[in-house]
Amino acid sequence: MQKLGLALAATLALSAPAQAETLKMATIAPSLGAAISMATFANIVTKNVDGIEIEVAAGGAATLHMMEVGRGNLDMSMTSPVVYNLMSGGKAMYAKQADAPELAKNVNLLMWYPYGAYHFAVRADSDIQTLDDIEGASVFLGPQGGGAFNAAKGWVASTTGLVAGEDYEAIKANWQTGYQAFLDGKIDVYVNGCLDPCGQFIQFTETEDVRFIAPEDHTGEAVDKFLGKFRYYAEVPAGVYEGQKNDGPVMSFDTAVGIAVRADMDEETVYQVTKAFWDNIDQVTSEAPWAKALNLEFAASKRGLAELHPGAARYYREVSVLK
Numbered sequence: 350m351q352k353l354g355l356a357l358a359a360t361l362a363l364s365a366p367a368q369a370e371t372l373k374m375a376t377i378a379p380s381l382g383a384a385i386s387m388a389t390f391a392n393i394v395t396k397n398v399d400g401i402e403i404e405v406a407a408g409g410a411a412t413l414h415m416m417e418v419g420r421g422n423l424d425m426s427m428t429s430p431v432v433y434n435l436m437s438g439g440k441a442m443y444a445k446q447a448d449a450p451e452l453a454k455n456v457n458l459l460m461w462y463p464y465g466a467y468h469f470a471v472r473a474d475s476d477i478q479t480l481d482d483i484e485g486a487s488v489f490l491g492p493q494g495g496g497a498f499n500a501a502k503g504w505v506a507s508t509t510g511l512v513a514g515e516d517y518e519a520i521k522a523n524w525q526t527g528y529q530a531f532l533d534g535k536i537d538v539y540v541n542g543c544l545d546p547c548g549q550f551i552q553f554t555e556t557e558d559v560r561f562i563a564p565e566d567h568t569g570e571a572v573d574k575f576l577g578k579f580r581y582y583a584e585v586p587a588g589v590y591e592g593q594k595n596d597g598p599v600m601s602f603d604t605a606v607g608i609a610v611r612a613d614m615d616e617e618t619v620y621q622v623t624k625a626f627w628d629n630i631d632q633v634t635s636e637a638p639w640a641k642a643l644n645l646e647f648a649a650s651k652r653g654l655a656e657l658h659p660g661a662a663r664y665y666r667e668v669s670v671l672k
Contacts, residue, residue, distance in 0.1 A: 378524035419452025430653035473558035489527035508564035554592030619660025
């Protein structure tokens with residue numbers, strides 16, 4: 350009887366489905382376009398790969414999430430070429446993080462995708478007509494210490510010469526409170542990088558009119574230095590929102606962001622995750638603006654010091670976008 354019981358237990362163990370592996374992903378505020386992109390990625394992978402589930406936690410700064418990926422406390426996070434390079438070099442927001450360069454060695458890339466043009470928004474009746482007019486204004490550039498904050502601050506400085514904290518007030522707030530402050534009329538300028546149409550501006554223009562502003566001159570040596578190899582000019586088009594009061598397109602800039610993954614994650618797992626997403630990309634609604642911007646060549650392109658995870662590289666070689 351005891352032998353029969355052991356045999357039955359062994360049979361049940363063999364026939365029981367294997368417990369799904371849960372991968373932990375962190376992203377920025379859930380209302381932002383880049384976070385929606387990552388959450389959709391997670392949903393498609395979970396739906397199409399047996400034995401793998403991606404658990405998404407939204408909120409916080411990608412700069413900190415990348416450190417946790419390096420430590421092995423997270424499996425995936427958002428990244429960007431500029432921020433990864435800073436982490437590898439222990440510079441800017443990582444200057445006081447002595448272990449950042451070493452942790453960067455355990456952060457690989459799964460894919461790049463466009464972040465979306467940075468929108469510098471004011472109410473349509475504002476006296477602020479261009480970025481050069483924000484002297485003395487209150488501005489939400491993004492959460493301080495984050496990549497978006499540094500990028501928006503750098504665009505303003507390189508195009509207008511205005512310095513955050515000296516020439517204008519860069520308010521301290523997270524994404525949610527910064528947007529709410531703009532809705533409530535407590536700040537003059539709200540900045541958000543996204544692919545149009547952006548949910549924040551759809552909501553805002555339900556009750557008020559908006560105008561997107563650009564610098565008087567977006568050229569010059571300082572701008573070229575700011576853009577560097579990883580940022581590029583991008584226009585905010587006219588006529589996207591019902592309450593948008595721009596006569597024509599507004600010049601701004603864009604950058605790539607990506608999904609970072611632990612370098613020490615199993616190659617087969619990363620391969621299956623990458624393959625599942627791209628093979629089932631048609632499951633993303635055609636109305637999703639970020640989905641229209643997805644491109645395999647862009648996803649696998651070399652941008653900065655970040656290296657593709659061997660599992661992701663294997664898939665991109667299979668589809669002939671990587672040699």
